[in-house]
Amino acid sequence: MENKVVLLYDIMSLVNVRRFWVAGVVLAAVVALLPFSFHSESHLETATRVEGSQAETVAQELSTRFRSPFVDRVVLVIQGLPAADSPEGEEPLETIVTQLREEPGVSGVVSYLELHDPIFLGKGGGTYILVGLSSTQGPVESLVPRLHELAHALENQLRGRYPSVKLELTGEIPLNFDIRKASANDVRRAETLAIPATLALLLLAFGSLVAAIIPLAIGQLAIATTLAIAGFLARRWHLSVLIQNLATMLGLGLGIDYALLMVSRFRETISAGLDGPAASVTAARQAGHTLLISSSTVAIGFLALLTVPISEIRSIGVAGFLVAAISVLLTNTLVPAALALLGRRIDAGRMPFTPRLxxxxxxxxxxxxxxxxxxxxxxxxxxxxxxxxxxxxxxxxxxxxxxxxxxxxxLPESAESVHALHSLEQMDRVGVVYSMRVIVELPADSIAQTDAGWNVLDRLSKRLASDPRCARVISITTLADGDRASLTDLSQETQRTFLSSDGRAALLEVLPATSVSLRDQVDWVRELRKTGAATLTGVPGATLQIGGIPALNADYQTIVxxxxxxxxxxxxxxxxxxxxxxxxxxxxxxxxxxxxxxxxxxxxxxxxxxxxxxxxxxxxxxxxxxxxxxxxxxxxxxxxxxxxxxxxxxxxxxxxxxxxxxxxxxxxxxxxxxxxxxxxxxxxxxxxxxxxxxxxxxxxxxxxxxxxxxxxxxxxxxxxxxxxxxxxxxxxxxxxxxxxxxxxxxxxxxxxxxxx
CATH class of the missing domain: 1.20.1640.10 (Multidrug efflux transporter AcrB transmembrane domain)
Structure with missing residues (x-):
């Protein structure tokens, strides 16, 4: 073990002898990465992904096996128009639907015009349109800004005849998009508060502007470098927008913390009479070993987070590990080189209210x-x-x-998607956002081609609808009024949404009542999963999988x-x-x-x-x-x-x-x-x-x-x-x-x- 310690000191001495060469290489790499830090946000996701979860499996089934146009969807909430079931309301609704169908990235549109279902009629005369999305270039949330522009353009177009018209987007994707904006705003606000306060504390600690700026600069460089590298990693892996918050939080904390130790050691040694180069070598040798131990313990915690199959938590692990590694690298290379050049000028810019070093x-x-x-x-x-x-x-x-x-x-109060969500609550239709997406599959009978399979789905739909927590169940049987012969009257878009291509699996959209909280929705999902498909359908060998926001929350909690x-x-x-x-x-x-x-x-x-x-x-x-x-x-x-x-x-x-x-x-x-x-x-x-x-x-x-x-x-x-x-x-x-x-x-x- 002693030989290892000697070897460690020898390595540190070698690094310090060539500190300017090493620092130059590190600085060049950091400078090369800096421009990419400004674009990292566009590659980070707001959607939460729980790998291997049942909610994720349902989404994959709807995409590949059903080929549903509504795997990813948003809700356009409409207020201020005549009732959708009135002749006066049909024309403006038709205008909105037509322009939505022409929008690139829109894979499906369904409203009261297509289904004439009272579920689209909200209290107070409002209505909504379900808009399916499919993006071949980037995540589907990248389509949200254009949909916002279209909604505002339609508002302006209709306002001449309907002065109080309001069109707002909500749903999981717009909510995630607005959370991204709130996250970015929080980072800027936190930096605005933290950086001046941190500089003031460093000035109090060191009494010197130069000494105070060095740790702050290391913190900023650690943040920028982490975001740049995270942006590259996000092109291959799913990384969350939370990286912005955690990289800034930890970069300012760890980067400044480590540089503070190095500068303090340097000031201690130089005050004892050593010159700048000698003091920097001593400080790097003494503080470097401490920083390696310290950063390794920090990195261990973040590496452990990478074992959790949730994109948000893994992203935090990535951000923390990168910040810790980059902070200790910058502190052990750039800082000693800068200190050697500064020498006793580390006390330059002395504040008048602090004593001299x-x-x-x-x-x-x-x-x-x-x-x-x-x-x-x-x-x-x-x-x-x-x-x-x-x-x-x-x-x-x-x-x-x-x-x-x-x-x-x-949720962020000022976000449009949150306002629209509250509007749906007032319309008593918020369940369309928080619906449970239940896929049921029978072992033998085809739901579409046999009466036995059809009747099983019909009974399951009625059983779920009888639960007091349920506002409505939408399935292929409810849309066909329980008559299998009416199946051909439904559009291909509707059939693809609710029936798999082989006819053996079907989707049930279970809309919770507005009064049912998110916590109660999670409990409901767990209750249904525990009951099992065989009990719910009465068919041995039947399978049942639940997706949607409530199921995602349940899977998330279980894994954590x-x-x-x-x-x-x-x-x-x-x-x-x-x-x-x-x-x-x-x-x-x-x-x-x-x-x-x-x-x-x-x-x-x-x-x-x-x-x-x-x-x-x-x-x-x-x-x-x-x-x-x-x-x-x-x-x-x-x-x-x-x-x-x-x-x-x-x-x-x-x-x-x-x-x-x-x-x-x-x-x-x-x-x-x-x-x-x-x-x-x-x-x-x-x-x-x-x-x-x-x-x-x-x-x-x-x-x-x-x-x-x-x-x-x-x-x-x-x-x-x-x-x-x-x-x-x-x-x-x-x-x-x-x-x-x-x-x-x-x-x-x-x-x-x-x-x-």
Missing amino acids: DGHRAERTGNRWRQWGKAIVAHPWLALFLAGVPLLLLAWQATRLNTSVPKGDW TDRFVRVTAMVVVATLLALLAGFRSLFAALKAIALNLLSVAASFGALVLVFQDGRGSSLLGVPEGTGSVFPLVPIVAFAIVFGLSMDYEVFLVARVLEARRSGLSEMDAIPEGLARTAGLITSAAAIMIVVFAAFTFGNFLVVKMIGFTLAVAVLIDATLVRIVIGPALLRIAGDWNWWPGGLATSRRVPMMTNHE
């Missing part, structure tokens, strides 16, 4: 934390009790965490619940191995894992109290408790928090271990480690909290929840956990902290006499 200032700052450390090691059990009990009480709240679909209206324990175990075990390799100490590694789990649990407890219970949620723009949190929040937050929390543990333990190896006792090494890292941890945590908190002020509720959880976790971890509980446990364990080989080293790094 010198060893005395660093010593005074370190002494305050050293005194704090001495108080902790003098009374470790008291410190453990005072800090541990409140955290355990908060962590206990996490046992009430509910990961079902949140209640309430959490099933994979959470596996992801947790992977992250914990892999992180433990990384820490054992880095510190060669079993207790230090186990303690870090335990404290991280405590930080995660406490942050989940805060999430429950604020969002799920609604205590103080109005301050974050959420008027009341959501009753639950989105299923992806716990698994994503765990992977991120576990890695981020490990940063501060690595910073602290690495310095305490360095002090022990220099010959200090445990009683002296712990205060010394705090003196050297507490200020850095406080500054880094403050920046992280500002960045994450900035995302709680957007309109995207899932990002609000993630940002809040991360901000609380960092706050808890950088204060009570690392500054109180961690040092207290180090004192209680004594020399066992470093068993079996933590104190053994063949190359002792001398302690600096001045501290940052």
Whole structure:
């Protein structure tokens, strides 16, 4: 193991000798990628894909086996025209339908004109048109802007005769499109809030404009490079628009965090009297090892997310891994080269309200934390009790965490698709958006060609329609009024929509009542799946598959619940191995894992109290408790928090271990480690909290929840956990902290006499 450490130091020395050449190559690659970061959004998807799920299977069946023109569809909500079933309303409706059919990318159109079904007649005289979409160039959501333009053009065309006419698009695809816009707006808003606040904190930490700009620049470069690479990957794999949010959030956090450590080490060494090149080599050697351990623990959490077969969660894993890898690469190459060139000019642009960089200032700052450390090691059990009990009480709240679909209206309020969705609710027709798409297949009888098969489908349609949660069931039998002889009277478009080409499988559109919540819809899907096709149809060997938004939500929740324990175990075990390799100490590694789990649990407890219970949620723009949190929040937050929390543990333990190896006792090494890292941890945590908190002020509720959880976790971890509980446990364990080989080293790094 010692040979590996020596080899690591030798590699770092080689990199520093050739730092300008290496930095030049890295900088050239980053500059080449920057232009592509501006176009990455166009390649990212808003639709959620759950690989291998029943909902995805239904969509594939409708596309390939049914060749349905309505696999992907939008709903055009129409208000302000005469009733669709009146002679006066027929003409304008015909105008709209005709122009929709002529629009490129429209694969099918169905309205009251085609079916004369009362399901198209809403309360208050409104109506709607179902528009099927098929895109050969890019995702179907790319057709939404042109449909918006067409709807507005039709509004202007009809407004002369019908002044109050309103045409609005909604449905899963327009809602996803508007979520993309809300996501992009949230990123811009968060950057507007976070960057000035972060710069102010860096100025307070360093007192120098030059020193403050370096970490901020690394964060921005990490974000841009991550988005550029993600854009290329999205051309081959399904990546979610959430990458924008997470890349910005983590890029500002991790990029600045890592560069902050490197700059702090450099300022510490240069204040001790070294020149710029020598100080940069020393800083890169000392901080580089710490950053490699830290970034590896962060990357582990994100790699674990790649095992979850959900496009959103995998996308977050991709974004996090790229940000961590790029941040540590830039910090270990560009930053040392820049610092070597700057030398003592790192203090250029000194702010008038801050003292100049010198060893005395660093010593005074370190002494305050050293005194704090001495108080902790003098009374470790008291410190453990005072800090541990409140955290355990908060962590206990996490046992009430509910990961079902949140209640309430959490979609972006200003979006047109959301307005149209509310209009459908007022018309009592919102079920057309949230319909369950049920495919039933019989083992022998053809539904289209035999009375037995036809009657089975008819009975199933009536059984589902009798459920009080159901507003309407639409199937080939209901459209033919139960008469198989009337099947030929239906259009080919209708037959392709509801009947497979071989006649053995049929689609039933089950529209839930407006009063049925999303959570109740999910429960209904699970109930039907549990009951099974044989019981529902009375035919042994029959199969039944359910798709649509409710089924997708059910599949999503099931997979996240099933994979959470596996992801947790992977992250914990892999992180433990990384820490054992880095510190060669079993207790230090186990303690870090335990404290991280405590930080995660406490942050989940805060999430429950604020969002799920609604205590103080109005301050974050959420008027009341959501009753639950989105299923992806716990698994994503765990992977991120576990890695981020490990940063501060690595910073602290690495310095305490360095002090022990220099010959200090445990009683002296712990205060010394705090003196050297507490200020850095406080500054880094403050920046992280500002960045994450900035995302709680957007309109995207899932990002609000993630940002809040991360901000609380960092706050808890950088204060009570690392500054109180961690040092207290180090004192209680004594020399066992470093068993079996933590104190053994063949190359002792001398302690600096001045501290940052």
